[in-house]
Amino acid sequence: MAYLELDRVAKQFGAQTVVDDFSLAVGKGEFISFLGPSGCGKTTTLQMIAGFLDPTRGVIRLEGKDLTAIHPARRGLGIVFQSYALFPHMTAAENVAFGLEMRKVARAERSERVRAALAMVGLAGYEDRHPRRMSGGQQQRVALARALVIKPSVLLLDEPLSNLDAKLREEMQIELRQIQRTIDTTTILVTHDQNEAMSLSDRIVVMSQGRIEQIATPQETYERPASAFVSQFLGKTNDFAATIDRTSAPARLVAGSWSAPAPAGLSGPVTVSIRPERIGFADAGLTAKIVTRIFQGNHWLFQCESECGPAIVIRQNDGQSQPVEGEAVRLAWRPEDMSVRGASA
């Protein structure tokens, strides 16, 4: 049975539907990411779980119990806010202790747990600092410790890393994942950073305009995107218009001068999408011309003009000579590396 369950949850502000038909089952200990562009309703969904907003429709259950009937102060969830929302007039230790105080934990146990929580996020020795005297990364850790020290049934993270610079963000991602693994807390992370979602989560919920586009593992969402939106949103991709040619037997899928045996159950115009790193230069295939060639250290990025429109190709910098700008090339890929969708998708 699912640990945390959202059943056809919807939220309206006036006439505007911000979240609609949101169903998700989260297993115990699972790390889920809500991924989507700004304004797609990620925070709104998270706040409904937290209890700061009431769903217009639908039910949220935790261990089978209706969560919406429980006051937010009694839900026992740990939340890290985008702005951290630390209490500026309290020291780091007082911030972390606050939740325990509210739970009437005895003083001795309290200070022990506060110390342990701060040590876990790597802030031992910072007990008496005030938040305003800490760096963004340190504040973020205090916020995490404050949420974790109450042993929350679910940890909710609303873009906790978006205020950090790139390097610190990467460090914190690794740390966050390690902490989550050690204490094994069910976690929901809101982010609009696809790399963050992919590197941290067990499963990703891709959202667009208040609706779920896909729920799958990071690898699956990347390699088998359920919609054009998902494939565009998760990294670079090439979409080519193609047709299914039924005149030849067996039927073939044709995109310009590239073709392959057609997958079953499709006909007429379709869209094929291929990740740029799965396209190679070959003797036969889509005819194209290199427009720009960009060196990016461990790989080369080629922007090509092909017979099916613009195309991006990424090749590993494996020491072999690469085509130069203006050179005519043929693009080819393995049929199993592409995903084919009906023309409307």
Place this chain on the structure above:
Amino acid sequence: MSTAAEERSARAPWVLTAPALMLFVGVLLIPLAMTVMLSFHDWGQYKGIEPVFILKNWREIATDPYYAEMFGRTFRIAILTTLLTAVLGAPEAYILNRMSGRWKSFFLLIILGPLLISVVARTLGWALLFGGNNGLVNKLLMSFGLIRSPIPFMFTETGMVVALAHVMMPFMVLSVWAALQRLDPQIENAALSLGARPMTIVRRIIMPQIMPGVLSGAIIVFSLSASAFATPAIIGGRRLKVAATLAYDEFLNTLDWPLGAAVATLLLAALVLIVVGSNALIERRYAEVFR
């Protein structure tokens, strides 16, 4: 590098502020210095002001209990007014801040109202509301059995405190309001998610953070109330004087300018001391919140 440019850039602030500085010196510092000097001059019914240096006025203020009573009343009224505005204004600002857009601006206008109304109309309005036996407030309180006889308003300290608190309220509300704007919008949700009840959130999370706002509002209200003239003049008249109305009377009725100047100087000095002192205390105490 070039010292000339450095010199010029060091001079620039002085040059730029010179016009304002001259105005400041001309209309504030010079008259102020003259007032202080005046307080050491002599005065007599028939000889008028004599520009000599004597301590007569200061000795009179120091020894005559009349002046002690006057200053005592002035600061008592200012303190009570400050307390009243803090007790009513801080919750008012908090509630106002939680209102949605349209109501917020409507009530903000109501709070700013007293500043837009003439002090005479405002004060007499209060006088009418109390107005002996027939005043609305007194009738209401008596019909509830809260008071047995009507609360007198004119010529009382109660009246002054009520009328002053009304006009000082905007300063307190706006000051607390500004502190509330600095609050993280999610801070209450954060406390809520940690299991805090609404009253605990207000007491443990909101209050400590808006305290600097309350205190700086209190400084403004206190200094304005202690030096207020119009409201005490209308309500207290000649019968119930405060420092400001006393100085006025010495200047314009008794024509004893040196004594009036001494009273005014003492009021100013006391206020400056209190304001600067409490400001320093507040900044030290709330260094962590302000940083």
